[in-house]
Amino acid sequence: MYTNFNKLSKERREAIINAAMTEFAAKGYKGASTNKIIEGVDISKGSLFHYFKNKKQLFVYLLDFAIEQIMTEIELRVDFSERDLFKRVRQMAVIEIELSQRYPTMFRFVEAAYLDQSVEVMIELEERKTSVLFSKKLFDDIDLSLFKEGMDVTRAIKVIWWSLDGLAREISKSATNNRRIDYGQAMIETDELMQFLSETFYRERGQLT
Amino acid sequence: MYTNFNKLSKERREAIINAAMTEFAAKGYKGASTNKIIEGVDISKGSLFHYFKNKKQLFVYLLDFAIEQIMTEIELRVDFSERDLFKRVRQMAVIEIELSQRYPTMFRFVEAAYLDQSVEVMIELEERKTSVLFSKKLFDDIDLSLFKEGMDVTRAIKVIWWSLDGLAREISKSATNNRRIDYGQAMIETDELMQFLSETFYRERGQLT
Amino acid sequence: MYTNFNKLSKERREAIINAAMTEFAAKGYKGASTNKIIEGVDISKGSLFHYFKNKKQLFVYLLDFAIEQIMTEIELRVDFSERDLFKRVRQMAVIEIELSQRYPTMFRFVEAAYLDQSVEVMIELEERKTSVLFSKKLFDDIDLSLFKEGMDVTRAIKVIWWSLDGLAREISKSATNNRRIDYGQAMIETDELMQFLSETFYRERGQLT
Amino acid sequence: MYTNFNKLSKERREAIINAAMTEFAAKGYKGASTNKIIEGVDISKGSLFHYFKNKKQLFVYLLDFAIEQIMTEIELRVDFSERDLFKRVRQMAVIEIELSQRYPTMFRFVEAAYLDQSVEVMIELEERKTSVLFSKKLFDDIDLSLFKEGMDVTRAIKVIWWSLDGLAREISKSATNNRRIDYGQAMIETDELMQFLSETFYRERGQLT
DNA sequence: TATGAATGAGAATTCATTCAT
């Protein structure tokens, strides 16, 4: 699968991936134009459909490519022996922020893809979301003894997750308006939120960093 | 603005609104076809573009119509003299659930619209989101004395909001998969979450209902 | 059905029908290009697909139009009270020859359509063929007493039909090569064939004309 | 000509011929896709166009190949010393039926090719049709003394030919509808028709088999 | 005011053929 495409040189492949992700991120699946994609990179219409048999396959390829890229980095760099929930989550946040600086197009694409409503790719998206979004591993083998006594930990973790997710959305939304995310500021806000949450749910104040 | 459209009879207006919302909800802004919209209701091509000068204006009209509809109901029915945050929020949840049962098309439209990625309507959407989503009034004149002493109330409220929002997303996402939201179950889960949150952030256990 | 198209002026309608039939006759269903059709007549791409929702519907319309045209003329002008098989068939041949001179494009189209192998329109073609080709009425209430005694009349009629059909094919095939059918000559040959067949199958030599 | 292709091993050649015939038979000349042909057999794009300089040459090759195959068999197996027209024709029918069972793909291809409307190959087709269909040899040195006295034998032979052709068409058309030709039944019907024709045109009833 | 026929740019995709390796 994708045999033809994978035979291309890295530069060419990346140019195509970049152009396609940019277009999909900007216009959504349905709105994106394969014509525009090939305009943005030195490739013929025939070639695009030689690499990917149709628009949907191209989209799915990009999605899987991006997810793998991100997951690989997380798997590699998150220390899963760290049993303090906040410390573990913080590692992930740091990596994500770094990646979104290194691969802004890819991140914008993934965010847009996850919100895409197009029926044509809904099923593919759902499959990927459930497999990734709430990556079980992230909450595996957490040290529950750090939580306050009598606390409903499952619910607490959900509240923590929703809060971090909410903050991320807020930051990313403000970015759409003001055009650029200040990642330094984002990290500070995330740390402050985690500080608040650990004070709320943990037995005693810990040291995040 | 929309003078021509407003001169129509209520039935006609609602038929058009319904058909348009259904199409936009199903296919997104870009994917929706004005041709399909008029097929679904007794109106001519010319008239549609007479009432709304283009597709975008139609979309924006629908959005504002829906928001107003919902906000009016909330304004009317939420008792803003209730100063207990959870009790006030609960009222809103009840109303939203009731409305989404009464006007399913409208709700589906609003949900889809809020996720729409189309560049053409992004700005309009952002304007409405910020003005509505975190409706200030909702958190005005809240009885802060109910919160635990020393609690960072602003942050607590955000966490509460993000959690309720997170639960709502979770329910609505599972609905896309399993086809139907069980509103009774949704209310139970919301109540349980609020119970947990009030125990976490409030001085003493209250009675929600 | 075909409401939009039927609202056009006769001239415009005929121009479109003509251009389309010419293209289909020349290239077959699959080979015919809707682009070429609109090039050949003052009509926009959008309009063609406004009149006929797709290529297939256009083809089917043309086919039904042509068949109706021909059948109406035959019904009107063939004297079905003539009970002598050859005399009745001769009437039809005369009409067909006349029509193919008056509407050469239409006839070329029908002939080509009947030979078309494209899967997309096979079913539609089969439906029309069975209903028309061996028009039962043509052989209804024939005077069987004219045939030789002891003759298997059913088989004789088939042989007559196949022979006339064979001659027609021969003439029409030679036309593809030499470019034009000589209808006078064709009529003579048909008469000669019928003379031979009547001598073969009839009790006594009749007078065809 | 076709030097390169003929250098291939028999198996390879036949695989290519088979795949190409199948595609042409199913979709017609214009509709057939060279891409699809190579998908169905182990051959590269470049090679196909190396063996046959273009689609048309491939088609013509297949046509000539099929015709030669069939004609060779007929030449070999028909006993041309048999001077009774019906007996000679019957031999041919038997061979054709046998061949169409042995090489169904080839026969389907030939039938489809003969009906093809594509301008690109019309001329080539016409050339082959006239050269083959009414293979003179078939009617050479026929024993005319068997025909009734005074009979216009030339015309009689034509009627016989057209009738046999007509029956064949009828059988083959019904096959398109009902999916399979019953060759046993076809042979019976052909024999019955020939019996009828020999009674009609021959001096005295002969014995066909 | 209301209509809906007309439009042509643009959509995704397929195609036979070429040519550098």
Next chain:
DNA sequence: GATGAATGAATTCTCATTCAT
């Protein structure tokens, strides 16, 4: 000789919008 990636013209069809009636 054999390959298969690359091509761009051509395909059918859709679309939001206009404008004469």
